[in-house]
Amino acid sequence: MSRLPLLLLSILVLVSLPFEVISQNVNAEKTILLNLKQQLGNPSSIQSWKNSSSSPCEWPDVYCVEGTVAGLELGNKNITRTIPASVCDLKNLTYLNLNWNYIPGGFPRVLYSCTRLEKLDLSQNYFVGPIPDDIDRLSSLRYLYLQGNNFTGNIPPQIGNLTELRTLFLHQNQFNGTFPKEIGRLSNLEEMALAYIDFVPSSIPVEFGQLKKLRLLWMKLANLIGEIPESLSNLSSLVHLDLAGNDLEGKIPDGLFLLKNLTNLYLFKNKLSGEIPQTVETLSLVEIDLAMNQLNGSIPEDFGKLKKLQLLNLFENHLSGEVSASIGLLPELRTLKVFTNNLSGFLPPKMGLYSTLEEFDVSTNQFSGQLPENLCAGGVLQGVVASENNLSGEVPQSLGNCNSLRTVRLYSNNFSGEIPAGIWTAFNMTYLMLSDNSFSGGLPSKLAWNLSRCELNNNRFSGPIPHGVSSWVNLVVFEASNNWFSGEIPVEITSTPHLSNLLLDGNQFSGQLPSKILSWRSLTSLNLSRNRLSGQIPKEIGSLPDLLYLDLSQNHFSGEIPPEFGQLKLIFLNLSSNNLSGKIPDQFNNLAYDNSFLKNSKLCAVNPILDFPACYSKLRDSKTLFSKILSLILVLTVTILFVTIIVTLFMVRDCQRRKQKRDLALWKLTSFQRLDFTEANILENLTENNLIGSGGSGKVYRIAINRAGDFVAVKRIWNNEEMDDKLGKEFSAEVQILGTIRHANIVKLLCCISSENSKLLVYEYMENHSLDEWLHGRKRSSSIGESAVHHPVLDWPTRLQIAIGAAQGLCYMHHDCSTPIVHRDVKSSNILLDSDFKPRIADFGLAKMLAKQGDAHTMSSVAGSFGYIAPEPNGGDDEHTSLAEWAWRRFGQGKPIFDSLDREIKKSCFLQEMTTVFDLGLVCTHTLPTTRPSMKDVLEILRRCSPATNGEKKTAFEFDISPLLGDVTCLSSNGRGNR
Template identity: 35%
Template sequence: MFWREKVTLGDYLPLFLLCFFSLFIFTRSDDVEVLMKLKESLKESNVIEFDSWRFGGSPCNFSGVFCNSDQFVTRIELREKGLIGKLEFESICQLQSLEKLDFGINSLGGIITDDLKNCTKLRFLDISSNNFNGAVPDLSSLRELENLLLDTNGFTGQFPWKSLESLMNLTELTLGDNPFDISSFPMEILKLKNLSHLYLTNCSLKGRIPTGIGNLTEMANLELSANHLTGEIPEDIVKLTKLWQLQLYDNDLYGKFPVGFRNLTQLVYLDTSNNSLEGDLSELKSLERLKSLQLFENHFSGSIPHEFGDFKNLVGLSLYKNKLTGTLPQSIGSWSDFDFIEVSENLLTGPIPPNMCKNGKMTEILMVNNQFTGGIPESYSTCWSLTRLRVSNNSLAGNVPAGIWGLPNLDFLDLAMNQFEGPMTSDIGDARALTQLRVQNNRFSGNLPMEISKASSLVSVDLSFNQFSGIIPVDIAELKKLNSLYLHENMFSGTIPSPLGECTSLNIINLAKNSLSGKIPDTLGLLSGLNSLNLSTNQLSGQIPSSLSYLKLSLLDLSNNMLTGAVPESLSNQASNGSFIGNPGLCSQSNRHFRLCSNKSSHIRILISCFLTGTILLLISFAGFIFIKKKHNEQVKSFKSDSWQIKSFTRLSFCEKEILNLIKQENLIGKGGSGNVYRVVLGSGVELAVKHIWNTLTSEGNRSSTAMLMKRSGNLSEFEAEVATLSSIRHVNVVKLYCSVTSEDSSLLVYEYLPNGSLWDRLHISCGDDKLDWETRYEIAVGAAKGLEYLHHGCDRPVIHHDVKSSNILLDEFFKPRIADFGLAKIVQSNSSNPSTHLITGTHGYIAPEYAYTCKVNEKSDVYSFGVVLMELVTGKKPIEAEFGENKDIVNWVCRSMARGENIVELVDSSIPEQFKEYAVKVLRIGVICTARLPALRPSMRTVVQMLLDAEPCRLINIICQDDCSKKEVMVSDKKLKNIV
């Protein structure tokens, strides 16, 4: 007989719990497996967080990973960790509870696959500031999404705007700094009623800002800058009363601020600069919370509201290049840690506000080209933080407060074209950071203080059109960085200091229209870089030094003096341009523009001349013998002594003695900014390049660059630390440093030898068959970009090159490029809060525009310079050409041509075949992106590399067509190429 025992729930509870926990354990181990796959895909990253990611552990204990109460992974936060690799969304979206994915500010790449649609519980997705590219897939399945941050990548094509209609919970949308193809403002955005942050800066946005933007009443941060937006600011924008930031700069907007704009009282940051806006600023007078107001380069008129002086949070004000009139509010900057004011190129009058540096934080006063009156307030003489003071072309008068001359951090002092008077005080000796001194066209008087020689950073000095008198201090020759010296139209007397010939950096000297006397120093002929020499209208006497014949001068003016004797034959060709008029004592035996030198007593003169010549030659020979003997002894001591130490950075097949024996004059192949370069062929046949660098300031001219580098570093040990860091670089596109060989007073750096010279030589000097074809140019562009990418992103600490240019890109026997010449390179210190550096660096035509205003450079400055190189590669032009126009460079020339709607293909080098010109244009566009005026709009070098790779014609054709391409398929690939840039 069968019977049934009564069963209770408690009898099944153990089995139920067993099943439940088995499911839980399975699910958690599933999460671990996903995370370990993620770690494997990012294995190139050197991230300390990954040390805790191990099999067998709980994912909730993984660094950067967070779980809910049920122990399921809900958040992965690895922002700004230096991650490298590709995200596998197929795997990541298997985390069924994932709500937040934050990988912003890393170096991740690849494309976003359709697998992202499986992350249906995502509320927060941030992959901004990476190297993703390709198209963004449909996002409509991510209905829970609240924050979508995709900005600052390389996304192309059309964004899936339609999918936004499913993302009604979005509060933050950032798509800017991507080369999207957007024909007009996407109206789908206007349906996102919860949106509080919209970032569409620099994403090729066209058309007008639509009416209806005012319906996004939750908007707090609206950024639409650096696009192609036109029309007026819509009237209903005044409904966005929660706005604290509005950025509309670099567009084509016109019209006035709409009536009611004053209601946006929460605004802290307002930037509408570089548009065509007009009208007065009355609608801004109630915005008392403003911290930064940027309205420069527009057509605003009328007066500056006096209420601006009561803005207690204001720290930055830029109004330059407008039509503003009236006075500046005298209390402006009195309340806060005021930083800078830029009101140049307006019609402003009245005095300079006295209290802008009240809290000691002011860095820049820029008031050029106005009608300001009065003097410079005494309060600024103790503004130690000031770096730039520019008030030229106003109606300012009176004495300059003594302390102004010696402000310790002042880099640029510009008082030109005013009515200042009185002396330049000895305080100028304390201006150790001063690089540019411009006080021309004033009424300054008195002696030029000898202390000016202590302002050791001076590069440009212009004291012209004043009433300075007395002698030119001999110690001015201590200004070793001095490039231009303008002292003309003063009352200087005495002789020209002979030591001026020691200022080896001098490019321009103008001492015209003074009362200088005596002879022209022979030492001026030692200034090998001198381009312009004007000594006219003085009282100079004696003969013209023959040493001037060695200079390559574009201007020589010795007119209206009391010079006598024969004009050196090599200079007589300058007679026709008036270089020597007003010197009746000059003569020539061969040039009809001069009187014929008298034949009277010619035999005696010939005998005397022969005697003197013979004596001089004998003395020169004797001196040369002594010099050579001395140099030989020095070299024997220096290159043969046991004091040399070799430090190798790779396995060597040679010793220092073999190198030292080959440092000879006949092996000299160049003189760089930091030393002589020799080509050395070892007994084994190996070719090396050896740079000889002197370590002391007392050595010859070619030693100064290294001394400057050491001075910048602080001492020799820091210099060696930088060399050690550079020596650790191992990249196929960076020139290889084998070893250093050092002694007490000099160092040898031994590099690989690159037989095909520099890119500059191949582009601008070679001709015919030696000209580079497009395929080679493209490979050079990609290789050089990869080298810079490694310097910026692949080293433990970023290395800023500071002098990227085509002459510093060397080519091996296969025309593979190497980044070279690290004489100005700077390693960004890990403990530095500001990654930029203050250095006078770079080469004209390659220098980023921000340097002119801030004298600061960072990685984005290298990106700008590389953009110039790309333009060189495509156009075949030099960075500076006469055809570009006065004060214009290749960047300006290319951008103007594009802005005028000219056929861009016509900018391409005519030697490039037609079938490659379309692809050359794509590289040219990348160059334009790299040379954006604002550093923040320039891509990283990682992004540049990816953009260049995507612009390779063969690569895309092969991806799409494989090995068998039909004409139709090639057309498809070309169409995709058009979406890349």
Template identity: 40%
Template sequence: MFKLALPFLFFLFLSLSIPLKVISQDINSERTLLLNLKQQLGDPPSLASWNASSSPCGWPEIFCVNDSVTQLYLSDKNIVVRIPPTICDLKNLTYLDLSWNYIPGEFPTMLYNCSKLQYLDLSQNYFVGQIPDDIHRLSTLTYLDIGGNNFSGNIPPTIGRLSELQTLFIYQNLLNGTFPKEIGDLSNLEKLGLAYNDFIPMEIPQEFAQLRKLKFLWMIETNLIGEIPEFFNNFSSLEHLNLAGNNLVGGIPSQLLSLKNLTHFYLYHNKLSGEIPRPVEALGLVEIDLSMNNFTGTIPEEFGKLQSLVFFNIFSNRFTGELPPGMDRLPNLTTFRVFRNKLTGFLAPEFGLHSKLGEFDVSENQFSGQLPENLCAAGVLAGLVAHTNNLSGQVPKSLGNCRALRTFQLQNNKFSENDFSGEIPPEIGNLIPTFLNLSSNRLTGRIPYQLNNLAFERSFLNNSGLCSDDPVLSLPSCSYKPSGPKKLSSKLVAMIVALALLASLVILLLTLFVVRDYRRKKRERYLSAWKLTSFHRLDFTEGNILSNLTENNLIGSGGSGKVYRITVNRADENMSLVEWAWQNFSEDKPIVEMLDPQITEPTHLEEMIMVYKIGIVCTRASPATRPSMKEVVHVLRGYCPPDENGARKLGSDFDVAPLMGSATYLSGNNKRSKRDDSDSIIYNVV
């Protein structure tokens, strides 16, 4: 039994090893083929990873199945030569991408030899000439993209024989003939792109009705004429429809917006008319552009429920009525351009609050009310255009935070004006938009200094309340305003009131100062009228006085100054004036005898006696018993000169004589006192 098993195992080993050897030989031969292809393509640096020491299945541009090359990705490899015929020696090649290179020449018919080729992308190269009539020989293709080249002439009818084709892109060429109705025979076609070709004007062929699997139709600027066929209502799989930039007329097919898979809808720049058909069941719409047509009627209310809507353009039509409720709350809306219609009503206040609004253009309509405050809530608003409406109120200050704002227009044109008022928010000066127009409003105040340049020379016309610090804008100078009736702003009124109050306060203070100064001068004039008469002739100099102004000689101080005791010598005796006065007073000598004999005017005798007595009291030995300067001044002021009838105002309140009884004087070791029943001067003058 063991003898029978041995031949069987040997046969099994041979059976397994032969296929491995064949596979190894195939991958080696494909590596050699690819290295030769690299040389034929000019050995571009982008293919440096292709080498003889590694398996092709590990190269970035290669995809293998069962160790055989099936897909070749050569997009954007800087290839500048024609495609080598040897490329089809890769027998299992199904996928070939040569897009975004510089490949010249005519359509590479040698690719017909790639018998298993399903995906062919030759877009964005330099191919020229006509599309070959025998292109149907690429019979296994499901994907063909030859867009972005220089092919010219017609699209051959034989292209309709590529029965497996699911995607056909021939956009952006120099085709100037026709596109064949036979394209309608491509029953498996899902994506068709013929855009940006200068075809002979023609209608959409009726045969296209057979394209029931169509999801993507891109025929912008292809010289289409006539109406959009009603069979478009049957394209239930349609997601993307772009027929913009043609000469289509008529209306939108009645059921087109009932296609629930429709997400992108572009019909702009045609000659279409009529109303937008209802009902709108394509609630997954992401982008809508119906601009530059002749549409009329109102905007469907369903548009306010398009939660996925990002891009909304319906400008340059004749739409009327108000905006649908809810459009300001759409969470994904970034572009909203409805200008040049006949729309009315208010702009909903929540625009910009729920989405990253980048473009907002509602100009040349009949909107009223205020501009929405939250347009730049997300901080990405780049364009704000609202001119030629009936809008009023102030420019929202929040716009000053729109760092991305580049276009800002609130001006008028030949039809009408807006009515914005108030000052231009200073923060707008920090934006430096590339285009700014606030003309023909009722704006007031100073132009932000950042906008004082020639770039904005015509941005502020017909705003009589605006001024500028720079004459370059041809606006009145802010330092001069022409006279005339005008409504003052609240800030200006507040400023005027504040200045008036300040001026009143200054005037009041000045008045108080003048009155006080007047009283002081009057008092000085009154005091200066007194005639000073010396009591005794003394022989001393200024030096004798100044040398005695020391703290030891300080008698007392008060609010008006200090009193010092000055010791001077008489010519005939060695005694101070104070000691001499107290000696005579203690000896009960008459005061009259102590006066200077040269004083011969009896009219001032009583005043001199009063001053003598006050001097005695003010030179008491104990400072505590001396009156204050205030009390002395009070007594002196109370002792007035005779009135016009000769009467004196003396009275007991100002009589100093009874106050002398308690005076005490100490001189050396001797103590003398003179007492009286009356109180001291202090209690008589208070």
């Protein structure tokens, strides 16, 4: 019994020892964490780490296992310093997350001392340089996240020695070398992302087929070439395969459609050819995107077995045959896009009946028969796009009850009958394009509130334009040429404030035109030809500021041409085949308008250049005639006296002119507008006295073309003996784009003049130069030959109107051109201003028309001077220094927008409008393309920011878009150093 107390004391000592050790360990880790906090610059987000009695396991962002620190969650903590070596003093650290910070420097080798580290997340930081060759020293790693940084060079082969890796995310970096085949040794790898990287052109290693546990393979836009290796068919665990946006060619391996677990297959925008494998056993497929390739053959009938399929994109290929009716029975199908192929036959008759179909685009094929009756049975259909086919019959009545519709494009088919009433008024309807069919019926008095484009050309619509047209407030384009419309054109149509194109030619309209124009301030094209209109032409048309095209030919107009027409800056004018009389305005009395006034026998001209009789004054008498005869005799006498001198001068000039003609013969003029000058006017004035600017692509001159003080701007693209390829492409792009498009907010290219080693582009001259000069230039020459002066500050209303005008031009390029155009170099120096500060978008040397079938589908790297360029077409330029990056960083830091405004206007009374436009700029420059608004939406928001709409100032809540910004930490998927 005497030994019992001693035994109990021994047990008590043994039990207390672990607690003492744990206590010592807690204090040590507390000290380590507090030092770490200090070395990281004491970020405010971890200020709660304090030397208190509590265990660090109770601190936020610290995770413990069995009382010891095992993980640190330090993501998005505003850390701007390099990682200190002391972090590895936490001997049991297995998880370290430092993502979404601003950590600079190279890959942190100090982490090699963290011998138990299993999960490392350094994504979305400012790391630079290569991944080190000895990265395999982190031998315990299972999860490695390095995406969204600026790592360069090669991915080292030693990464294949990290045999415990489950996840390898390296996407969205600046690697400019290769990726190793040794990755194929990572037998435990489950997820691999090497997307959005400009590797040197590389093929997919066959060794990747050894990754039997791989579930995610994401190599989108990775500069892949060659064929897809058959070995990828061995990836039995594969769930998500994305190889889109590369230059892969050859056939799609049959085995990919036999992988039992595959749900997402993205191979779009490659150069794949051959047929789609016809045997499909991968019944788990949810999304298939094989669009924009060179695939041929038919669509596999086995696709009709894919009961989980939600998206099927096969557009822009060379597919033929029919679409199986079984595809229309798929219960989960939401998106079907097969446009621009050679498909034929009937569309699946039950399409949409058993699924919640959202997008349906079968345009530009050879389909026949009728549209499926139940496309909108699910009630969420947003678009019916079936243009350019051989479809016939009537539009299903069920579409008239589809309130979710945003676009209906049925042009260039054989449809007939009336349009279901509900289509005209569907709440979200934006585009209604029905041209080139045999539709009949009349126009409703009310249209969808948001309808911006209504095209009805070449149909059999009839009846009047209803007086309710005044409610079509968002209409931008209304085309109804070649129909049977009749009656008078109502005055209410002139109250549509955003209308830019009004084409009503080839109808049966009669009566007089409205003499009061209410809101046509945006109108650029007006065509009322081939009708029965009569009376005088309203003088108010001459006050339309943006009108470029005017065609009133083949009507019964009478009276004089309004003198106010001389104020217009028309590209095209046709008043022929009417009953007009009196004087042709002097501004049109030139050869540029030689066909504009034909078949108007009572017209005349003063000092006629056109083939019209001279206008004689009734006050002329014989005395005036006698005086003129005497003057003529005097002139002839003087001429005879100096005939010898003239003959001598003529001989000298003749030699000079022969030389000039030889020189002129080497030049070729290509006109895009009607001109009132010749190439000689331009070439003779390319002197240093007329030089107004120079840049990387040549020199710019201001040249007078007449005595009235009219000028043109001439850009000399190059002047060297051998053609420079880059400048040659810029010249071709400028001519291709500006030679085919017309808009009041796009600079007008008048002509190009070319020789073997020199190219000249002749534009309209902008008196107020560029927006850049007004925003950033402290001094500038107000006109040629004047001394430098301080220019006044642009006030906010002027700036906003410039922004609206520029947005109108971009909206036209993106949405209203038959082939959309992307500018790729929008900046303030490329926004020119006329005498009224109306903007014109200029410098299309880097612009591209978006690809049509058969064209190249990828966008070349962007070169040239630096402006804001969206990340996805950027060829590697350093966007780190852009205005967008600066604005996003300030926003992410929570700094007041007021501090970012121009100090010269921030004291104005328009703070709310300026804040809204700043927010809009942030949304527009977001790194995710899907989160950016369209230019149409941008234009609408800017217009709502305008100080007055219908005379009333908009309140802040009507155009506040700050909710669109959301949480900045959630919005960007692109690296902070890779925007």
